[in-house]
Amino acid sequence: xxxxxxxxxxxxxxxxxxxxxxxxxxxxxxxxxxxxxxxxxxxxxxxxxxxxxxxxxxxxxxxxxxxxxxxxxxxxxxxxxxxxxxxxxxxxxxxxxxxxxxxxxxxxxxx
Amino acid sequence: xxxxxxxxxxxxxxxxxxxxxxxxxxxxxxxxxxxxxxxxxxxxxxxxxxxxxxxxxxxxxxxxxxxxxxxxxxxxxxxxxxxxxxxxxxxxxxxxxxxxxxxxxxxxxxx
Numbered sequence: 001x002x003x004x005x006x007x008x009x010x011x012x013x014x015x016x017x018x019x020x021x022x023x024x025x026x027x028x029x030x031x032x033x034x035x036x037x038x039x040x041x042x043x044x045x046x047x048x049x050x051x052x053x054x055x056x057x058x059x060x061x062x063x064x065x066x067x068x069x070x071x072x073x074x075x076x077x078x079x080x081x082x083x084x085x086x087x088x089x090x091x092x093x094x095x096x097x098x099x100x101x102x103x104x105x106x107x108x109x110x111x
Numbered sequence: 112x113x114x115x116x117x118x119x120x121x122x123x124x125x126x127x128x129x130x131x132x133x134x135x136x137x138x139x140x141x142x143x144x145x146x147x148x149x150x151x152x153x154x155x156x157x158x159x160x161x162x163x164x165x166x167x168x169x170x171x172x173x174x175x176x177x178x179x180x181x182x183x184x185x186x187x188x189x190x191x192x193x194x195x196x197x198x199x200x201x202x203x204x205x206x207x208x209x210x211x212x213x214x215x216x217x218x219x220x221x222x
Contacts (some may be wrong), residue, residue, distance in 0.1 A: 032208070034210055036213075041215075042215055042216075043113075043115075043201055043213035043214050043215045043216050044154065044201070044213045045113075045213070046210050046212070049210055089153050089154070091153075096205075096207035096208050097159070097166075097167050098144070098156045098159060098167045098169065099144075099154075099156060099211065100156065101146075101153035101154045101155070102153050103151075103152055103153045104151075104152070104153050
């Protein structure tokens with residue numbers, strides 16, 4: 001079946017540094033990807049998305065990169081802040097039928 | 112925060128019992144999906160409803176069932192509860208191809 005997984009379960013960064021969270025997916029038919037942030041006791045919160053016909057998309061302090069050749073996407077967070085501490089999930093879908101989530105990466109931001 | 116609400120917030124049930132979880136979708140959203148998130152893992156797709164009809168299902172047994180009502184609110188029913196059903200249950204609403212908005216979840220504990 002389809003899987004979307006992450007390389008690193010935990011990432012610790014210093015406040016102000018840039019963070020990079022990686023994700024691999026297995027289904028080459030996936031045409032849409034989302035990064036979600038989940039804080040303790042809360043539901044996933046949308047961060048940024050990207051369609052399969054793009055290789056890069058930028059938001060406020062965040063950038064998502066998509067490499068369809070190796071089925072890999074990453075989330076870059078610039079100038080990481082303590083409020084960025086959370087678990088980050090990537091999710092993929094084909095035609096918005098169902099979303100497959102990775103297991104998550106916990107981001108710890110040290111002051 | 113999204114406009115998706117879920118009730119109850121927390122619930123404790125005994126093995127073998129039945130449970131109903133509720134979700135109120137964001138206004139204007141015609142699609143609702145349910146996810147199970149075990150501790151330390153990513154959300155797993157249970158099923159999706161579009162205009163009161165199930166239009167996608169993940170790898171969950173038939174004792175997991177759902178309903179979507181004309182006002183697009185939704186229920187998740189789980190019969191014959193098992194210990195492994197203990198998890199955070201997330202509801203997400205959307206109008207595809209828009210990104211799903213997640214609710215805060217219901218924490219179910221089965222003892």
